[in-house]
Amino acid sequence: MSEGWAAGIYRVQTISRSRPKAANLIYNVMIKILIPVDFSDCSIKAVNFAAQLSKYVPTHLDLLNVQEGTGSLYTDYVGLNKEFNQSLIAEAKKKLEHLQAQLGLSEGVVVDTHLVTGEVRETIIAEAAKLGSHLILMGTSGASGVREILIGSQTASIIGASKIPVLAIPNEYEWKKPEKILLTTNHFEKDSAILDTVFQLANTLNAKVEAAVFTSESSDDAATIILNTHEISAYERFLRDEYKQSNLVAAHLAGKNLEDTLSNYIRQNGVDMLVMITYKRSFLKRIFNPSQTRRMSYHVKIPLLAIPGNK
Incomplete structure (x- = not known):
């Protein structure tokens, strides 16, 4: 939590209720x-x-x-x-x-x-x-x-x-129950605390999850492109097995611009919600760091769920 925030001098709480215990984002609790x-x-x-x-x-x-x-x-x-x-x-x-x-x-x-x-x-x-x-x-x-x-x-x-x-x-988004959720990661994320949030939400909404990895044609070298192409199939199998999603699809996206590439994929594949994982890493080391997720929040036309990562 950020330090040095100004303490409130005026507070209104019109209803007083007991608070539920801490939990992950989606469980069978409020x-x-x-x-x-x-x-x-x-x-x-x-x-x-x-x-x-x-x-x-x-x-x-x-x-x-x-x-x-x-x-x-x-x-x-x-x-x-x-x-x-x-x-x-x-x-x-x-x-x-x-x-x-x-x-x-x-x-x-x-x-x-x-x-x-x-x-x-x-x-x-x-x-x-x-x-x-x-x-x-x-x-x-x-x-x-x-x-x-x-x-x-x-x-x-x-x-x-x-x-x-x-x-x-x-602001321009009109409510519809999400039917397809796109999880984007360049870490082939396997942290259950993060993935559980996505799949629990999807199960609650009866929505399908797809996964995507992005490779920059402008900044990534050939080795990274080859590695991502190879690893995407293994990651798809991992998610299918771990979360019992037999029809889950993982895609390797490549382009010069993250925002345009993701926006095109979202539009062409009828994605209703985008999930991005934010990492506290420098821009030069990782594409999917807080600045890229923040930039995506300016451009995306569907709900964007940003989940803090641990790396």
Whole structure:
């Protein structure tokens, strides 16, 4: 967890309930999903996705609004900033309670609301740890080119910092139950803690899992291409045997650009959810590191589940 985050000075928790014990992302127990909301269309899209997901997976939703605070030394001194911030807090509290009531009445979802002041990324990460969340679910508006470089994405930033899975929902995405999930890895991942999350989710949704390994035609040498081509068949057999998926398919994808190659595969093969594993490694050593997963969160048109790796 990141250090030095600003402690909240104001908190709203409208429902008090006992918390479930820690668990992996998907089990036959209620999972805790933290949803940061700023009441934009993007964040409401994430809330709606969580409500639909709750029809298939037992969930407890924590709606989190983070107030960063505004003003200057002078406005603080004369009390103007304090009054303004209190007005924002009151308005956010009312909106959270409205969302909570809507979800409870229309979807029957268990919901808590939280209003905290602090820096957005640090506060979200800290609240996820404090609440024992199994998943952070966020909307993402996407970006490209100069806009991506200049303003970045709060969701992408969380993906890079989080120690628990992050599910990013594109703003233009319309809910449909995932039928096909694509797992991408350049490590031929065999860590059960990671793979269990993917296959438990797939089993719960009655979805098919496919796996893919990407080779860069621009930066990978011939030895890497040959190795990936050889290993992909063995990895397919491993996943089939380990998770009793007799029809699982693993593909070796090659191209000059990761985003374009994956996007084309997703479109051509009807993939409904993309899973990427983030590793704390340098860009030159690994393609699938946090920066590549974050970049993909700008471009992907379907939900992206980013799972922290251990390497």
